Amino acid sequence: MSTRDEETLLIVEADPTIRRSLANYLKTDYRVLGAKTGAEAWATLAKEKVDLILFDDGVADVKGVEFFREARVRYPDVVRILLTESREYSAVMNIIKEAAVYQVIPTPCPPWHLRLLIDRALESRELSRRHRMLSRDLKLSDGAFHNHKAHLTKLIRESYEFDKLVFASDAMLEVCNLARKAATTDLPVLIEGETGTGKELLARAVHGFSERKAFPFLAQNCGALPDELLQSELFGHKRGAFTGAVSDRLGLFVAADGGTVFLDEVSEVSPSFQVSLLRFLQEGEVKPLGSEKTRHTSVRIIAASNRPIKELVAAGAFRKDLYYRLRGFELTIPPLRNRVEDIAVLAEHFTRKYAEFSNRRIAGITVQMMRQLQAYPFPGNVRELETEIRRMVSLASQGEFLSTEHLSDDLAKVVPQDLRQKEMNLIHSSGTLKQKVERLEAQVVTQTLLRFRWNQSKVAKELGLSRVGLANKIRRYKLATTSAGDPPHAQPGRS
Template sequence: MEETILLIESEPAKRKALLSCLSKDYQVLTATTGKHARQVLVQIPAIGVILFDDGIPDVSSVEFFQEIRVLFPDVVRVLLSDSGDEQAISDIMKREAVYQVVPKSIPPWHLLLLVNRALESRELSRRHRFLSRELKISDSAFRSPKDGLMKLIRESYEFGKLVFASDSMLEVCNLAKRGAPTDLPVLIEGETGTGKELMAQAIHGFSDRKGFPFLTQNCGALPDDLLYSELFGHKRGAFTGAVSDRLGLFSAADGGTVFLDEISEVSPTFQVSLLRFLQEGEIKPLGTEQTKHANVRILAASNQPIKEAVKEGKFRQDLYFRLRGFEILIPPLRDRPEDIPVLAEYLSRKYSESLNRKIAGISVQVMHHLQAYLFPGNVRELETEIHRMVSLAGDGEFLTIEHLSPEITRALPSEDRIKDRGHANGGRTLKEKVERLEARIVSQSLIRHRWNQSKVAKELGLSRVGLANKIKRYNLYQATH
């Protein structure tokens, strides 16, 4: 994917020269003030490099990079400055993790080379973190809930009840954190089972509304009249069966948040009512002409791209624009296999506690096979699998291949369908551990790139022949679901 650079430069001629050079290799966005830069960063989550000229009038470089270091820790930061204060330059590089401070007179082509090196360095750092995590997982993370499990959980990330380790989910959750304190509506998209409601709960928990109600409604489960009643309320006698007044979720959540799941399923007629509420904040319960106001933030979710529904004429464009104050896309689990070990350990602990069962850990082979499986049902399917495995295991046992469901074992290479109890306590040589680590890294890369072997070979630094040999050696094949 093409990297995006944010160039913050107030001088028109210099901005034009740098833009002309950098845009040959990268997508370049520009800003002329600190305020403008912040607006761009909120709207565009995937910035790779920030180039900041310290002549920007409305914010100092120290103040700006302090914010960036907290909100965008993975962004490469470069400062253009003619300051002769070596101590100040040293301080900002150390404290705010600025990659380089360069003179403002730097030739554009030289700055382009520096950006190339900076991004290469960041990629190497990411790979180092990934390999370090993989080595820890292989060597010690599957021993016991008290040892490996807790160590792995501490090294993972959390956002509300979402647990993850991947850079892709970190970017998504960082965007959600930035959007949480605002009062804008949020549209959360992702396949079934990816954790859209947990994301909504986390956003509410990081917002100024966290002390007020968080209420949910599945919009795909009810016809229009009942859905209207659930959200807007009704008066007694408004329809057959309305034996008493009903407040409605929007009124009940006043000051708080309402999460509307499966928003793409609402009818065109109901979309009009929802749009009116988003525009005016007015509620008119069924059976009355009186209106009242409710101060509610709307978070909506869909397992289908709303943009496509708009193109097909199934969803109102004006409602779509209202809902997407912030747009969050949760990637499917198959695109982030590095999250599976953390989730599996977290879930095994959860169900060990709920079932009052002491599990010794998860075998390395089981973890490898979980990562190789595509999980069409995403995290929800993984949770069901771990719940089942813990239920089948006895006290003191490791979760092994024998506990996996047939759905997953059928997708495994034949040589891997072996008992792994003998390896559960780490009974492998260093060479064997390294080989299994290599097999898992190759397998993950193949899954991540949908078996595009050219991309995998490039990512791993292999020739096509070398990659083909490793696929054959480790008996890897493309599972279909």
């Protein structure tokens, strides 16, 4: 049995002169074996690892198609090339189909042509092998995919989805990659970011990818409660501990034992409560209000703040030692206005989500509306975008595109950068004041027509014109509907 690493060719050729000639030509790069009959070829295949068979159809004991039909079953990984005198297309195609032959070559064939074909055949075989290995290695735990394309599509999608967080920007990819690493540890996590960026979703994702995922994830907004109630919510209380405590309360730290507690707006807690929280992080001890007993719990803390805690520490408004305890991993979610590339994928995601939720069919999002969304700063971040899309889906008709007609007033007023630049160009262009005013008026009419998708009744009402007056301006400025979402060219009229 051979142990050589180079690729091995088996030449099945009845004429010894041709066989030796081919072997001498190919042996510089390949290990070459020879056989003068089909029986001799089978014997060689039984004891040698062969990568490619070159079979001349002139051997006496077996036809090439019959030999390869059996070889296809016994040695499926071996590349099969058949040399034949036949030049009929139908005969060649039958051979390829019946025996799964890589290539059928009419003879005579120049050696250099044959060499090139062998090189390409073995390269193709290696690529197929690597493809199979990659497909197997990338297979996810929830089962194989029907084909490699679908498999890779899901892998790419999951690379840009972290639990319920959907994104396309490198900034969010970096945050989520760090969050995945944080999930594999038991360290506290501090998440900072503006309101509406998705801090709780990120916290839930960290919990969901951690070893604590089988235990509870409980959340508490620390900014909404006074100290006594917050102490009760987190640490629990005994009956009668304070006015209104009519029964015992377990507290989130005990209820989530083994799991995760998410403390939102942790920056808003008082200095006295910061001391209680620090002690819990250090000792893991829980002492309910009104009780003398303490108990230990194993809870991971994920805290969030919409203000940079490092700045609060510098200002003396937050304990430095508590800050260092909370930031085992520190994750900062950038605002949506700083990752504009996420707006399109989020808008499409929310459109699908709420269309399915309301059992509606939405055809998609127009180019012009997407430009409007990407030009808006979204002070409420992802939460504001989600609310906007949900509203538009409810307004759209069955099978309709979401367009600028469905935008809320704040977003409808936004002028995309490319249109804003065109307006500036109009103002600074050459011409008299009257000509500049006409150009600007044509631009305003155009934008409004696009925003209302050429619904002239709505446009006339928006601009304070009669329908006849609007029709005159459309005719005067030679405006025409456009399907691409860009403003049509307008020619200022003469008075």
